Amino acid sequence: MSDYRIQGATGEWEVVIGLEVHAQVTSKAKLFSGASTAFGAEPNTQVALVDAAFPGMLPVPNEECLRQAVRTGMAINAEINAWSRFDRKNYFYADLPQGYQISQLYHPIVGEGEIEVDLESGATKTIGIERIHLEQDAGKLMHDQHPSFSYVDLNRTGVALMEIVSRADMRSPEEAGAYVRKLRSILRYVGSCDGNMEQGSMRADVNVSVRKPGDALGTRTETKNVNSVRFIMAVIEHEARRQVDLIEDGGIVVQETRLYDPDRNETRSLRSKEDAHDYRYFPDPDLLPVELSDAFLAECRASLPELPDAKRARYEGELGLSAYNASVLTAEVETARWFEALLASPGKPDAQRASNWVTSELFGALNRLGKGIEESPVTPAQGGELIGLIADGTLSGTLAKQVFEIMLETGEDPGAIVEARGLKQTSDTGAIEAVIAEVLANNPNQLEQYRGGKEALFGFFVGQTMKAMQGKANPAVVNELLKKALG
Amino acid sequence: MSVDEAKVRHIAKLARLAVTDEEVRALAPELSNILGWVEQLGEVNVEGVAPMTAVIPNILRLREDIVTEGDRRDAVLANAPVAEHGFFAVPKVIE
Amino acid sequence: MAELTEFGVAAIRDGVKGGTFSAREAAEAYIAAMEAGRALNAYVVETPDHALAAADAADAARVSGDLKPLSGVPLGIKDLFCTEGVQTTAGSRMLEGYKPVYESTVSGNLFAAGAGMLGKLNMDEFAMGSSNETSAFGNVLSPWRRNDGGNVALTPGGSSGGSASAVSARLAPGVTGTDTGGSIRQPAAFTGITGIKPTYGRCSRWGVVAFASSLDQAGPMARDVRDCAILLEAMAGFDAKDATSLDLPVPNWEALLSSDIRGKRIGIPKEYRIDGVPAEIDAAWEQGIAWLRDAGAEIVEVSLPHTKYALPAYYIIAPAEASSNLARYDGVRYGLRVQPAQGGLNDMYEATRAAGFGAEVKRRIMIGTYVLSAGFYDAYFNQAQKVRALIARDFEQAFAQVDLLLTPTAPSAAFGLGEKLADPIAMYLNDVFAVPASLAGLPAISVPAGLDGQGLPLGLQIIGRPLDEQGVLNAALAFEERAGFTHRAEAWW
């Protein structure tokens, strides 16, 4: 249970949040036409005749879009409806050529499911999913190109969206943020949405209401098309505060659609769409019911990758990684891919050693360079080789750091670097004994004090010896030989 | 179901049809009449009957996920009442 | 040699093939007739060049020996079919001047089979009407007149009124029509010609301006059964661009035509005997029954209990679908735009649609919007779809006992223009016998049965099982042979 509360003049208020996430389905062509979905094309160059709703044009569903919705449903353990159908949601708007959006009200393709999210407290919470339905995206309006016209670009019109409707199970901005991040992670693992929020591939309608703890649900507002996790959390904070102030000033919250303005960090009422709230849904007579065969469903299931929760459990259980490492290595599909490539590399590095190296050394370096793991200058194979050189004692920790830095700059293989720069660590007892003899000779006082019982000076001799050998001596061997020499 | 003039105006608004006062006056009784007539369907016992989905038994065929159309902006805009710079143009919308 | 306009589809095809006359001669004869027949207002656009080009191609093909099924046959195309580069209006102001950049699958099929286009045929606006009086481009006149010498202008029926008038007046050997609730069969009956609506899904709807998607079907209208079979064969076929198209091979309907219907069981639905229908309709029906019995068919009375609910169900479902299908006419991408000064987007929508749509279209959009609006969906639309399922079940049960059904096509002969405009429901009742087969998606044909006392044609309807166009055509042929309908409207235009 979240203890997130809004402090009002009349006491504490609880926030109730539900999200409708619109996720663009990854597909080459649109939901009902053969036009491309590629991002950033010239206006109206990716428009099929049916997208522009020319008279007599008809929709034919894209199998891949159905497949991706089903796979997504399976990934959140949702019930899959083998019988579903498309309905028409009727309303007039300049970005909607048909005068209706083809969507699924009565029989969505995916039913109830759930997603488990992790909170900073370390606790986990299950957020219910009510449904996932497929629908068409609308076109794009540009209002600032002409004094008296808005311009219409239909490239996005008809692109497939999954509307993923959560239950009103979230109670704080943190929970909502964690939910969206987890959902995004799952979609990217499944490959059904690229999760690119900057390009609008994921947008959320944020439903917020407030109530005194224990009271019945309050009236909610819906803030449309919020396109980043940060903004979603900001909308919740702002909208909850606004509603509390409104109520405490004797006002009432009206159920309405609102718009978020990131520059002003405020939401405002979106009256323009209010009047047409009678959508007159009915089954689209241009389309027959969607009936999915067992073979189709089986193929969808078989094609699912290992998902973040399962992967994390396996990393902890089978690979024995720390909970922390397991969770950071599985949060993003690219990270997990990189890590698993590392484990599979020729050196077959030990999983725990590898996970520590990735989460400390590699992540540290990438942070400094401001790079994502998919653009890492060091390949998994090179990482594996480096870890191998540490394991077999060729490199000490200090040397390994030096070598890694050179790898990041030059992209060279660690072995080559060690050879070329002679950075090998030595266990040659003869050489080490000679240096030790020298060190003892050069520090008679310390030697005397040590022999006099000041054992703490042992470290001093180790340091001197390592220094004299520029860190290339094997620390274990040095310890052993020093003990002998100091008798 | 008798349809009053307010209802006629509301439906006309939903349907985006501008209606004159006399059209409204004419439509109210007309629609009441027609709706009254179709309401005889209420008599039919449809206990356990599923609404018709496909007139002739048929399976919905799906398309492959390949790009087959596009790059014909001129054709798409050819019949537009107002088109500028490759866009359709509509009276400015204030959101 | 007789006037070439005396030749129908098969006769022209065979004449061109046999070299009795050239395709160009045939095309020119029909172009002349089309121009001479302008008083009927059957065509909204004339495309003689298209017809002549196809004719020349046919004449060349004859020489090179690769004639196609319809080589040299000039046809009229209902203005509901989108024709590439040729104005397509669906009989509406809204689409005046609209030139599609695509060709409808059905018209494309006909042209690919060698046919040419004489022009686009007038029709009720968006196919909503039963008298062609809702067209934005004027009434179509029936070539027929009552024998009382009164010269009252009669309706050719609708919505395929231009199609019916053109075939009946010999302004085309054959034409396309569309049938949502009787729009092929009722005009065929009113004008003494033959027209068939195939099983829903036989003809692609792609490129046909939509009225009510779950009911719309294209079909041919011509002078006789054989010509209809020939045209339907060319029009029909699976189309991946229409998700409701039937993925089945097109039978050789013409080759398999046979008037031998001995042993066929033909049902007479008792619910089709309704009050207020003129005695002459019943007489024609009885005569038809006698002819089919004479042809060796067994006549069986059957019951279709939900018949009386078909029309009300239709007038919920069709307007509901239409209200949504016609939302795209918003003045943005094509067609009419009316922009009130200082008006916003919604003012533009409302003004455009108020000016672009006629009274009947508005009426149906209003009904459709109403029955789908909040709180009414279950009481109206869903109830209607359940009743529709019961109507389809009635037919299924009847077809367990019989092979075909014989009924009147319309409850009256052609009426005078204006006679029914005042009363929408009276107008809707024209389709009382046609609508049930439409709701069930069944193949149905109207064939001329004779003349009534006023000298006006009456038609009878033969309804078949899903996909049994052959059975329907064969029975119609047997009927045709016995009816020997040779009456003609004499050319007063």
Ligand SMILES: [Mg+2]
């Ligand atoms: Mg929403």
Ligand SMILES: [Zn+2]
């Ligand atoms: Zn949505």
